[in-house]
Amino acid sequence: MTANVKVSIKNLYKIFGSDPKSALVHAKNGIEKAELLEQHGHVLGLKDINIDIKDGEITVIMGLSGSGKSTLIRHFNRLIEPTDGQILIDGVDVMTLSDNDLRKLRQQGMSMVFQKFALLPHKTVLENAGTALRVRGESSENADQEGRKWLDRVGLAGFEDHYPHQLSGGMQQRVGIARALTSNSAVMLMDEAFSALDPLIRTDMQDLLLELQKELHKTIIFISHDLDEALKLADHLVILKDGEVVQQGEPQHILLNPSDPYIEDFVSDINRARVLRVRSVMRPLSDSTAAHAGTVDYNDTLEDVISHSDGDTSKVYLVKNGSEAVGTICMKDLVRALVPRAPSEDGVRGQVNAA
Amino acid sequence: MAFYDSIFDSLGLKEWCGADAKGGPMTMAELLTRSKGTQAEETSAWNVPFPSLDELHASCNAIPRTRDMTSGVEQFFLDIKSSLQFVLDPLTQPLSWLLDGSIWMFVSIPWWLLIALTLVAVQFITRSKSATLLVAFTWLFMAFIDHYTYAVQTMAIIFVCTGLSVLLGVPVGIAMSKNDRLQKAVIPVLDMLQTLPSFVYLIPLIFLFSVTESKLYGIAIILYAIVPVIRLTDLGIRLVDQDIIEAANAFGMSARQKLLSVELPLALPNIMAGVNQTIMMSLAMVVIASLVSAPGLGVLVLRGINNLELGVGLVSGFCIVILAILLDRVSKATLARVDVSQQN
Structure with missing residues (x-):
């Protein structure tokens, strides 16, 4: 912007x-x-x-x-x-x-x-x-x-x-x-x-x-x-x-790249599927003619895509921003993005547990 | 020989103290000793006299006696009297006119009109049927036992004094709530006014003004009754929710807008509680003020005490009690109405 x-x-x-x-x-x-x-x-x-x-x-x-x-x-x-x-x-x-x-x-x-x-x-x-x-x-x-x-x-x-x-x-x-x-x-x-x-x-x-x-x-x-x-x-x-x-x-960016153990702790608890959007996880479009199982919107949440795919992790979707195709998202990437980086032991939570 | 002679001697102050001979009138104790014809007893450690002014004076003439001190206070008052009068007399004269005028007005309105007017006013202010009924019953009862005129005089005085107390007290309370230093300075004065026995502050007033003037008791009543309205205005404004004050600031209200449209309306229940207290305290004082020629029910109580007319005193005392109940109920009903319209 x-x-x-x-x-x-x-x-x-x-x-x-x-x-x-x-x-x-x-x-x-x-x-x-x-x-x-x-x-x-x-x-x-x-x-x-x-x-x-x-x-x-x-x-x-x-x-x-x-x-x-x-x-x-x-x-x-x-x-x-x-x-x-x-x-x-x-x-x-x-x-x-x-x-x-x-x-x-x-x-x-x-x-x-x-x-x-x-x-x-x-x-x-x-x-x-x-x-x-x-x-x-x-x-x-x-x-x-x-x-x-x-x-x-x-x-x-x-x-x-x-x-x-x-x-x-x-x-x-x-x-x-x-x-x-x-x-x-x-x-x-x-x-x-x-x-x-x-x-x-x-x-x-x-x-x-x-x-x-x-x-x-x-x-x-x-x-x-x-x-x-x-x-x-x-x-x-x-x-x-x-x-x-x-x-x-940008919130998506912070979520995927926490710069600090404090923030990692913070973001580890939330429902990432509901918050992360397709645009943050997709790959740039390389070959628009490749086979895909359907199209999803640029701004859809991952949750939307999961319900779309019925849980099938082998699918690949075409991502569209408006009517223009901008990238692809494969379900494997999506699932990987759902798992947070492990919260570090010396983060806030670690300290609380130790105390 | 007085007990402390030796001390002054050893300090070498004998010359400063002056001659042994005592001038001026004798104290009561001296007179008693002389009339009994007994010599001062031997002093032991057991009955060492406290080194008071009188005792020290016995040894040293240069030290004043206690009665010299009290007459000094008296002299001080007499000295400043004329200049104080010069300033205060014209300043307080309107109070006399106000009191005399309102007593004259209340008494000269025909009884049926005054009763009707008060009932309409009470109903309008309190919107409470029971309060109006109570007022009607009280008025009719007092009129029936021929205490109507006295009660009206008392009410007229309370009306004027409470009105002035609110008029003066609310601005003082507002100023106190805005300024911590002023609050610290005023609170001891309020404490003093509240704890001073009510008879005591009639004394300087009697000195300053003639006992026949109405402003004498007017001032006494206002000084006594103004305290709660000041205190509760200060408290009420300080207790206004800080979140709401912050919101008022965030929307750019000026100090004046904040005071008039936020602080005073929200402090109103507390201020009304103060007014209630002020009314009750002026009723208490108006009875005592009959000592300095305040008209009303207090005069009858005083007559009952002075002439041992037991019945007169008791009946008028009872009238004061029902008057107090009436004033309390009416002002509380008003308070309740104010409260209901702004519950949080």
């Missing part, structure tokens, strides 16, 4: 403690998180983060709790001030904005969806959905009209006059999404937006988000601790560990 970079984070550091500036020097010299805490009493929240977020893509930042992902997302709209580094949005450094301009950015340029919904409990669903417009000072008819449109779009038509506490968690988060969409901002920040929901509803919401994204092409920054969710949504995946980026790139 050749999309433009919309948001870019450069050399971002965040240190918590009484004198972050002096601790920053140590952090830049490469001190470890545990050492910094022990010797200088400061917590290293984020260390040398560099991420380019492309326009119209979903970038998922993923990590376990304590990895700094929620801290990181709050830097995009400066809910948390970085200790050092740059945050560029359309080339403008957010750090240089005045209070007023920052408020404008938050009102118009970015919207946010929260893990705990954070709806206003004393306002109706419709009023909540129109929050962003009302904050900007637009008329309430306009806010209500936009709010109604997006509530309808997320499947909440008819609930406008309810209060948030009268809705289920999944519905409340739909209101949260409608509220973010109503602001019509180019960038959407989603902080573990679906983590508090039941698995089934979570899947629904993920589908809803993908469906909306197909139309809207927003720049979405999504935080998650769930790898399945991350792989399903991400165009670009960033994996954080202890405040550092361990690996980032």
